[in-house]
Amino acid sequence: MTVFDASPRQLAQDDMVAHRDGLALTTREGPMHDLSCFPDGRFDLVFHPTSNCYAPEVEPVWRECFRVLRPGGALLAGFMNPDVYIFDDGAQERGSLVVRHPLPYADVIDLPTEELQRLLERTHLMEFSHSLETQIGGQLKAGFLLTHLFEDRDCGPPGTGRSRYMPPHIARGRETQRLEPLSRSKAGGSASSPGYPCGTPC
Numbered sequence: 001m002t003v004f005d006a007s008p009r010q011l012a013q014d015d016m017v018a019h020r021d022g023l024a025l026t027t028r029e030g031p032m033h034d035l036s037c038f039p040d041g042r043f044d045l046v047f048h049p050t051s052n053c054y055a056p057e058v059e060p061v062w063r064e065c066f067r068v069l070r071p072g073g074a075l076l077a078g079f080m081n082p083d084v085y086i087f088d089d090g091a092q093e094r095g096s097l098v099v100r101h102p103l104p105y106a107d108v109i110d111l112p113t114e115e116l117q118r119l120l121e122r123t124h125l126m127e128f129s130h131s132l133e134t135q136i137g138g139q140l141k142a143g144f145l146l147t148h149l150f151e152d153r154d155c156g157p158p159g160t161g162r163s164r165y166m167p168p169h170i171a172r173g174r175e176t177q178r179l180e181p182l183s184r185s186k187a188g189g190s191a192s193s194p195g196y197p198c199g200t201p202c
Contacts, residue, residue: 002026002043004035006054033060041070048077050169056106058130059138066142075144078171081151084162085129097162105129136172144174 003014003025011027018025028037032048032055046065052058058079065075085105091098101110107119107126140146151167162168 002028002038004028004030004032006031031055033057033064035064035068038068040067041073042068044070044073046073046075046077048075050078050080052130052135053080053127054125056128058134059141062139062142062144066144072175075139075174076171077139077174078169079130079135081166081168081170082129082131082135083166084168085127087162092161095161097165103129104131135170139172139174146172146174148173 001024003011005011005014005027006029008029011029014025014027017023030037032052046069048061048065052061055061065077069075082103082105085103086099086101088098088100091100106128107116107124111119136146150171152169152171153163153167154161154169156163
């Protein structure tokens with residue numbers, strides 16, 4: 001098993017737990033969009049918990065996940081429902097849902113300087129919303145085949161906060177799919193959509 005994370009503190013915790021519990025574990029440090037330390041087809045399974053809200057762009061993450069998986073390998077991934085980013089965080093802490101931000105959202109773009117500085121002082125990691133087009137569509141474009149989809153609510157009483165109105169979390173399972181490019185259309189002479197039976201990765 002290999003744990004890959006951008007945080008050396010998190011990796012140190014992983015090493016500590018592995019040593020304590022006698023687990024065979026390898027840790028590697030780096031950003032999730034760059035898995036160049038691993039060769040193609042290195043893993044049978046990639047588990048990607050809800051974390052790409054810290055990545056400015058998500059499609060490079062899916063391309064790298066696909067590259068390091070063996071043919072027939074699986075990606076288990078979670079992400080935030082992008083709609084959660086329309087709400088004002090301060091109001092949510094007071095128990096109210098107040099629509100404040102347009103989508104796509106990014107802390108570094110949408111927050112006033114003073115508010116952003118307060119978050120940085122709390123060691124808050126910068127967050128970025130990603131559309132369903134780049135989350136799910138980006139995985140399909142990378143070559144994955146969608147096999148499962150699951151929505152979940154926040155921890156705590158279900159009748160409080162944003163979970164009263166929608167599931168804030170989405171998880172899905174996907175398998176790698178490698179199809180040969182389709183031949184050029186005989187009728188029109190133009191190239192067919194490469195590699196996918198209905199024009200898109202479906």
